[in-house]
Structures are given as structure tokens and as C-alpha cells.
Amino acid sequence: MKAKEILNELKPYKPGKQMEDVKREFGLERIVKLASNENPFGFSPKVKAELPKLIENFQIYPDGYTGKLREALASKLGVRNNQLVFGGGSDEVIQIICRSYLQTGTNTIMATPTFSQYKQNAVLEGTEIREVPLENGYHNLDKMLQTVDHQTRVVWLCSPNNPTGCHINQEDFYRFMDKIPHDVLVVVDEAYYEYVEANDFPDTIAALQDYPNLIVLRTFSKAYGLAGLRIGYGIANEAIIAKLDVVRGPFNTSSVAQQAALLALEDEEFLQHSVERNKENKQVFIQFCDQLGLSYYDSQTNFLLVQLPVSGDQVFQHLLSEGFIVRSGEALGVPNSVRITIGEREDMENLQKKLKDYLTLNSDF
Numbered sequence: 001m002k003a004k005e006i007l008n009e010l011k012p013y014k015p016g017k018q019m020e021d022v023k024r025e026f027g028l029e030r031i032v033k034l035a036s037n038e039n040p041f042g043f044s045p046k047v048k049a050e051l052p053k054l055i056e057n058f059q060i061y062p063d064g065y066t067g068k069l070r071e072a073l074a075s076k077l078g079v080r081n082n083q084l085v086f087g088g089g090s091d092e093v094i095q096i097i098c099r100s101y102l103q104t105g106t107n108t109i110m111a112t113p114t115f116s117q118y119k120q121n122a123v124l125e126g127t128e129i130r131e132v133p134l135e136n137g138y139h140n141l142d143k144m145l146q147t148v149d150h151q152t153r154v155v156w157l158c159s160p161n162n163p164t165g166c167h168i169n170q171e172d173f174y175r176f177m178d179k180i181p182h183d184v185l186v187v188v189d190e191a192y193y194e195y196v197e198a199n200d201f202p203d204t205i206a207a208l209q210d211y212p213n214l215i216v217l218r219t220f221s222k223a224y225g226l227a228g229l230r231i232g233y234g235i236a237n238e239a240i241i242a243k244l245d246v247v248r249g250p251f252n253t254s255s256v257a258q259q260a261a262l263l264a265l266e267d268e269e270f271l272q273h274s275v276e277r278n279k280e281n282k283q284v285f286i287q288f289c290d291q292l293g294l295s296y297y298d299s300q301t302n303f304l305l306v307q308l309p310v311s312g313d314q315v316f317q318h319l320l321s322e323g324f325i326v327r328s329g330e331a332l333g334v335p336n337s338v339r340i341t342i343g344e345r346e347d348m349e350n351l352q353k354k355l356k357d358y359l360t361l362n363s364d365f
């Protein structure tokens with residue numbers, strides 16, 4: 001059989017280690033997963049309380065229009081109902097965008113390193129990938145603009161960027177939008193939006209009025225804590241949404257995910273709680289890094305990319321044996337670093353101790 005040739009050049013996404021496997025491998029009772037930027041405080045208790053209702057009517061297809069969630073979200077964001085598209089995580093929205101806008105003969109521009117799924121999905125459409133290196137963890141927007149030509153269809157801006165956590169500020173964002181040709185789609189992936197503290201973070205939703213070539217991606221997977229249910233969304237001009245809706249599968253988000261997302265959206269208290277705890281625990285972790293003289297990237301998210309005097313793979317392996325799953329920088333394109341999701345206070349204290357002990361023994365710093 002002959003699958004698409006391009007598949008010979010690609011590998012499936014390699015997820016972070018599964019908790020059960022690590023427990024078995026190292027004979028550990030408890031594992032702390034700090035690898036995929038999930039919410040360590042769980043998800044809204046309102047979702048759990050309503051669970052019996054959420055699991056009714058599994059025999060019926062979900063609402064393909066995601067009507068209730070759409071209305072609530074549109075009103076919260078101050079956009080019209082037809083400015084939204086939902087997907088099985090923002091991952092699926094990324095896939096839908098690639099299918100809709102990219103093909104052989106076109107090109108697409110993204111930073112490197114950035115979220116892996118832009119490239120993965122774009123390559124599958126046969127488009128040319130143009131990667132522009134980050135500068136100190138930040139997007140080099142001028143360079144990205146210089147890379148645009150007549151065949152450019154989509155530019156990806158991950159803000160805050162995964163894996164560095166750095167954001168694009170308001171001034172830079174507007175300058176970029178003013179300069180980029182209006183027929184190039186600009187995707188701003190704001191998966192960590194709820195965690196952002198910076199005062200100069202752009203209001204991209206307001207910017208939709210001025211830039212019909214803009215789409216903003218957000219998700220219920222991170223701060224809302226619903227990664228397991230797979231639901232995320234895009235917000236854009238209705239003309240863009242109309243195109244994406246042609247490509248989108250008719251029932252691409254489940255009824256449970258839709259209902260849970262709606263409850264999560266209404267529970268601002270839980271969201272606030274998560275964001276506050278993250279802020280405190282990140283501050284403690286940053287102080288720890290400062291004390292040890294470890295440098296790290298500015299982060300507006302719930303993770304920190306820490307630079308190390310040894311390889312990230314080495315620290316990853318060691319922390320794994322101590323019951324902590326983190327992400328090695330080698331796998332993310334940033335050698336000698338680890339990306340650590342900010343976890344619960346006590347877990348972070350334990351992790352800090354293990355990290356300090358290891359580095360004291362294994363490097364001369």
C-alpha cells in the first residue's frame with residue numbers, strides 16, 4: 001500500500017510520559033506530572049457536581065453547532081456567534097486552519113522553537129515551512145515580516161510562546177498587523193491567555209475589528225483544567241470562520257466537552273483560584289532559580305523553561321526516577337534546559353530540593 005509520501009518524513013506526536021508507566025518502571029507510589037502544562041489544581045468542582053447530567057443521552061449526536069457554549073462565549077468575549085469555531089482542543093483548530101489555507105506551492109511562517117503542531121499539520125498539506133528563530137525566547141517579528149512573500153498564506157504567532165513562555169507585546173503586535181499583507185492569515189495562539197499578567201499584552205479580540213485576517217486560538221485544556229475532554233476554539237472574522245466550517249467535521253466536539261466547558265466558563269472563582277496559586281508558586285520557583293543562579297525565560301504562563309549547566313535529558317531522567325515528569329529541552333529544541341509546569345506548592349518544594357541536590361552533585365556550579 002502507498003500512503004502519502006510526506007508521511008515517511010513525519011513521526012507521530014510523542015507525548016510526555018504516562019504516569020502509570022513511570023510508577024511501574026520505578027516502583028513509585030506517587031508521580032507528579034509537570035510535563036504538559038495541565039492545571040495542577042484540577043478543574044471546576046461545578047463540572048464534577050453536574051457529571052450525572054453531563055453523561056445523559058450518549059446515544060444522541062452532540063450539537064454540531066455547539067450552540068449553548070457558543071452563545072455564552074460570544075457574549076463573554078463581546079463577539080458575534082458566527083465569529084467562533086470549536087475543535088477537539090485547539091489542536092484540531094490548528095489542523096482545520098492548515099487544511100483550509102495551505103497546499104503545495106504556498107508557504108507558512110512560524111517561530112522556532114514553538115508549538116510543534118503548526119509545523120506537523122502544515123507539512124501534511126504539502127506547504128513550505130519557513131521557520132524564524134526566536135530571540136531570547138521572543139518572536140522576531142521583523143524577521144518574520146521579511147520572510148513573507150506572495151505565496152505566504154498563514155503566519156503563526158504563539159503568544160505566550162510554548163516552550164519559552166514569552167509573549168508578544170501590544171506595540172509589537174500592532175506594528176506587525178499593520179505591516180503584514182491583509183491577505184495573509186495571522187494565527188495568534190493564546191493557549192495560556194488566562195495566566196498572562198503582563199500589562200502590555202494586546203487585546204487581540206478587540207483587534208479583530210481592525211484586522212479581518214486575524215484568528216485567535218484559546219482552549220479549555222490549560223487554565224480551565226479540561227485537557228482530557230478536548231475542547232478549544234478560534235475567534236475570527238466571520239468570513240474566516242465560514243471557510244473553516246467547511247473543513248470542520250460535523251460533530252467534532254463531544255456533548256460532554258461542550259457542557260463541561262460551559263460550566264467551567266461560568267466558574268470564574270475556580271479559574272481565579274488556579275491563576276492566583278500559579279502566580280504564587282511560579283514566584284517561589286523563580287526565586288529558587290535565582291538563588292541557584294539558573295537562568296530562565298520570561299514566562300507569562302504556568303510553566304518555566306529553565307537553562308541548565310547539564311543536558312536536559314539528564315535532568316529529565318533523574319527527576320523521573322524521583323517521581324517527577326518534566327519535559328526535556330532537547331526534545332523541544334532548546335538544549336540544556338527543562339520545561340517544568342508549575343505545580344502545587346508542596347510538589348514544587350520537593351522538586352526544587354531534588355533538582356538542587358542533583359545539580360550540586362553533577363555540575364560544578
Ligand SMILES: *Cc1c(COP(=O)(O)O)cnc(C)c1O
Binds near residue numbers: 218220
Ligand atoms: C497545549 C497547547 C495547545 C493545545 O491545546 P489543546 O486545546 O489541548 O489542543 C495549543 N497551543 C499551545 C501553544 C499549547 O501549549
